[in-house]
Amino acid sequence: MSESRPDFETLARAFAAREQSRGIMNECPDPEQLYEAASGTLEREQRLRIVDHVSQCVECSQAWRMAMELGARPSGPVEQLRPTLFSRLHPPRWRVRAKAVEIRLALAAAAMCAIAVAAYLALPVQQQRPQYRDVANPLAPVSLLAENLTRERFMLRWSPGPQGSTYTLRLTTADLLPLLVQQDVTKPEFLVPSAVLGRVVSGEQLLWQVEVRLPNGERVTSKTYVVTLD
Amino acid sequence: MQEVGTLDETGPGLHAAFEARNHHALHRDLERAVRRVCPKSLAEDAEDLVQECFIRLLRARKLGSENTLSAAYIKKVAYSTVVDEIRRRRRRLAADPAPSHVDVETAADESPAPSPDTALGNAMEICLQRLQPDRRRALTLHLLGHSGSEVARILGCNPKRAENLTHRGLAQLREYLNDMGLSP
Secondary structure, eight states: OOSOHHHHHHHHHHHHHOOOOGGGGGGOOOHHHHHHHHHTOSOHHHHHHHHHHHTTOHHHHHHHHHHHHTTOOOOSOOOOOOOOHHHHHSOOHHHHHHHHHHHHHHHHHHHHHHHHHHHHHHSOOOOOOOTTSOOOOTTSOOBOOOSOBOSSOEEEEBOOOSTTOEEEEEEEETTOOEEEEEEEEOSSEEEEOGGGGTTOOTTOEEEEEEEEEOTTSOEEEOOOEEEEBO | OOOOOOTGGGOTHHHHHTTTSOHHHHHHHHHHHHHHHOOGGGGGGHHHHHHHHHHHHHHHHHTTOTTTTSHHHHHHHHHHHHHHHHHHHHHHHHHOSSOTTOOHHHHHHHSOOOOHHHHHHHHHHHHHTTSOHHHHHHHHHHHHTOOHHHHHHHHTSOHHHHHHHHHHHHHHHHHHHHHTTOOO
């Protein structure tokens, strides 16, 4: 507020020195409400009503000042200024420049994205082995079967490992029902007893797999092979 | 001064109610708050007002009010007690213009002698009522000593508008006073 101070002080002093209007005295608000209005904590409508009353009641003006002396002053956030139509139509220069920089940055980002997409679509994909599949271990046993096997001579054969290797053989139905688990096989072949195949119907496919235990203790598992029972 | 109960008369629960706070510290805070707003005419009765504050605090506590011993609540209670007493005395004066027990000094304090400012103040009050409500409120708060941001908070508007209302209200008030032959 930049009014002429002496004039204003005269007015403020006179405002405090005015005489009480007797008619208004019976309508004085409760002191607690007066205190809360001065603190700004009372609801707005009530607050304004009390200010209206204070403007014509000397006693409540004094009480209001007393509340202020006790520290009852409004605190908290002040309502923010809303942008006017003029300020929207005529923004300051710094805001125009900032807006221009924002637009340039957005355009640059969009161009980078477009280049990245084009490069992804246009450049040939490098041919390479899929990384999600393990490379076959050369020591893994490989099936040596060339034909179907009979129930009487169901001999499974596989490539041998180094000298001293032992093998574990697993045989299941196509439904993965285990038929046989033979451990510590010393030769790269195994004759499955016909009793194991008693419930298997001729022409049914069976799955088998060999795990070789190398002399150094390492274990290498073969692929799963399919063999048909004649 | 109306009769107020002493601490001992209010029942055995009083000290228990205030046990969380040192009694002397509470008394000191109340006394400080009362004396800060107590007009000269009530200075002799300040201790009675402090006791009245005690009673009010106790009643509020019995009613289950929260934060009855917070500094802000103590100030509010002290303030209400003093304002109520001032009003009570004014009503008594209004009802009985020449009471036998009111001394001259007190009466003088409560009814100040007319001063050069009084006429201007009375005229201001008339002129204020002619202003638009928003301008009148802003100007009233400014005359009471509130800053621009405080006026904005009380009126619930932004500071720029509060400042505008105050300036325009002040200009209009001066015009009205000039029309009445008063020029501050």
